[in-house]
């Protein structure tokens with residue numbers, strides 16, 4: 167009879183109410199704890215449902231392999247001007263390089279003075295430049311069918327040797343001498359676009375003076391001498407940098423500059439540097455007179 171009375175009577179609703187309230191509390195707190203609160207991040211967008219649940223449980227939801235979505239690394243060149251690289255270039259032996267150079271004469275000219283306006287003259291080019299460009303062709307950082315194939319056949323030592331040989335040839339590019347900038351009468355007020363670009367640049371358009379790296383002002387390590395280089399070759403390289411067809415310049419220095427030049431300016435500077443060749447007879451005469 168006691169069952170019919172007090173808390174034990176069958177019709178007592180309270181146990182049911184208790185269970186249901188406990189279940190409801192559990193559900194609400196789970197939703198709050200796992201879905202609502204865990205979703206919010208202090209610095210960043212809200213997390214998705216699965217990420218929020220994993221975070222509340224203290225486990226990681228990121229099960230993708232660590233290498234999956236990395237974009238391919240793109241460095242402009244393998245060469246850095248470390249003391250080791252410079253020592254390797256300096257160790258180049260011109261006499262040994264003469265043999266390697268037998269493979270180059272057909273295109274670059276016997277003594278590195280190229281007759282074709284689209285093939286660069288190598289005589290007088292700084293050996294660091296030749297070494298770097300050969301390595302860039304070898305590693306595919308600079309692309310040109312024949313040169314890539316030829317460079318692949320050369321070891322780093324061959325490259326240093328042939329670089330030393332071509333750098334020591336005369337009658338090609340005039341070496342860059344530090345003539346100091348600015349020069350008299352060569353300033354921003356210059357109306358000739360080539361002289362202005364070479365000696366003063368265009369600060370308003372963010373173009374530094376070419377002469378600060380390619381001479382006559384100063385030579386930056388790795389910047390080729392352009393004095394006497396073929397105008398069409400200079401023009402084609404500038405266009406290639408501007409369009410991103412050539413991307414082997416460290417820190418995108420040339421890509422940035424070339425992209426800002428108009429085609430008239432490209433023509434003008436190319437003609438300016440190519441014409442440095444005309445002064446060659448007097449130059450060598452002056453040098454011979456000094457000796």
Ligand code: HEC
Pocket residue numbers: 266267269270271272273274284285286288291295296297299300308309310312313316328390
């Ligand atoms: C079949 C013709 C050919 C042969 C052979 C050849 N080259 Fe070249 N070389 C070229 C051309 C064309 C270019 C310019 C390519 C470009 O625009 O990137 C070039 C570019 C270069 C450059 C870059 C110069 C610069 O100012 O940036 C170097 C350095 C060079 N060659 C070295 C050599 C050496 C060293 C050899 C021999 C071992 C050689 N080449 C053989 C055609 C040739």
Ligand code: HEC
Pocket residue numbers: 286298363364373374375376377378379380386387388389390392399400401403404414415416419420423427435436
């Ligand atoms: C801050 C230094 C710097 C300035 C300024 C600069 N250059 Fe260069 N330039 C370089 C370097 C370094 C390279 C070699 C890039 C590489 O490693 O391939 C180069 C390469 C080039 C080449 C390719 C030559 C070859 O033999 O392959 C041309 C052409 C050239 N520059 C033209 C110009 C002109 C024109 C200007 C001025 C409007 C200019 N540069 C301003 C540093 C500079």
